[in-house]
Amino acid sequence: MDFPFTFQIFGKTILAHPVFETLGIFLGMRYYFYLKRKSTEKLSFNISAAILIGATAGALLGSKIIGNLENPQSLFENFSLKKFWTNNTIVGGLAFGLIGVELAKKIVGHKESTGDLIVFPLILAIIIGRIGCFLTGIHEETYGLPTTSIFGMHLGDEYLRHPVALYEIAFLLFMWFELKMIAKKDKYPSGFLFQLFMLSYFIFRFLLDFIKPKIEIIGNLGTIQIVCLVVILYYIYAIKNTVYLMKTKNTITI
Template sequence: MTFPVWINLGFVKLHPHAVFETLAYFIGFRVYLYTRSKDKIPIVQGMWVIVGAIMGAAVGSKLLYWFEDPRLTLENWNSYTYLMEGKTIVGGLLGGLIGVEWTKKRIGYSRSTGDDMAVPLIVGMVIGRIGCFLTGLDDHTYGVATSWITGIDFGDGVLRHPTQMYEIAFLLLLGAFLFHWKRKGSLPDGAIFQLFMTGYLLFRFVIDFIKPTPHFYLGLNNVQLACIAGLAYYAVLLSKWLVRPQRSHRKEL
């Protein structure tokens, strides 16, 4: 296999990243429309929440990317190409979260909307990571050099961790559990999305130790710092239905 793996349609060759990123948005949105709880939020308010998520994700993904290498960002602050070329999934998720919460306050909606987004997001992220893998070195989402059996040569003769494939495997496993719990309906409102974000942020915090990105922040990189902030936020939310009920139960005993 040679990278990038172009999508050959006969009359035109398409770059894998563009193809799979487009498919990720299209299929993820269709999955959301199909699986969302139609009795939970009216369609018009639901669309506004989606708009808020998209806008927040767009801003968050860029802002966090600029902190990957602050020195390089300062040197290229007036370069449109540099400022627009990169983005991060973690920044997109956290930015989307802020965008959704802000939008819900604006439209006067207080119920949780995240549960309906967890599975569609996983579907979209899996599809997108396929494009990242097929792009190879140009995508900068691979891992450090390794002697593991999973090592992949992306074209320069060096075996590297295929962290994109690790992420796909993790997301499929996480998605299977979340889909089961969502259908079972045994968790409180909002818990599915909280578990999704907590699981993914934990995964990214760990996996980024084997990514060749600059670790300027006391041995951590920009994504890991964002993961810590996100995990702290979700630890508070999870404690509301995990820890406190158990404490109440113990007091009764």
């Protein structure tokens, strides 16, 4: 296979990454609305609209802020609006999307968790997007470091590199299966699946970035890894509280 894989759209050559990223968002949203129609938990229009706006605004802003802060020196020395707009990372999108949702829920006074329904659409969207990352090879900063392991692949230069996009796809497929098994037990409080997804994904991304090129910000950690650590600590605390409430409820029931 030759890298990068491109498409001819309206006479222009387009890299695979933005095409698959757009397709992933579209299919993920369609899957979400499908699950929402089937769900027994119905939210009012005002609450649904507020959550959607909060999530979208937070994810859009966060993906670009964290994406650009991966190389802060380049951002501040050679700032351009086009460069700022085209730099994205799913880590920033998820972290700031969460903040946007929580702020929106406070504004409309909604206290219940709303995250479980978006878990599998998110996984689907990320998987499709990562296919695009893989097909783009080294032509965008979504590739791995050179390696001598059996997993090394030529992604558009002379080096055998970690195919980190394929690693992530494999992890997400495994997580899909595991979370489906947990969901079938139907004995967990609302929001628990989303907490598990966020904790698992951010731990994975923290570790994965050790085999990806990065600008070291603190020690040998890059910006994305620092964000991951903050989110990991938050969800360890959140899951600990959820488990405590589950145990308390079971004790009371007995």
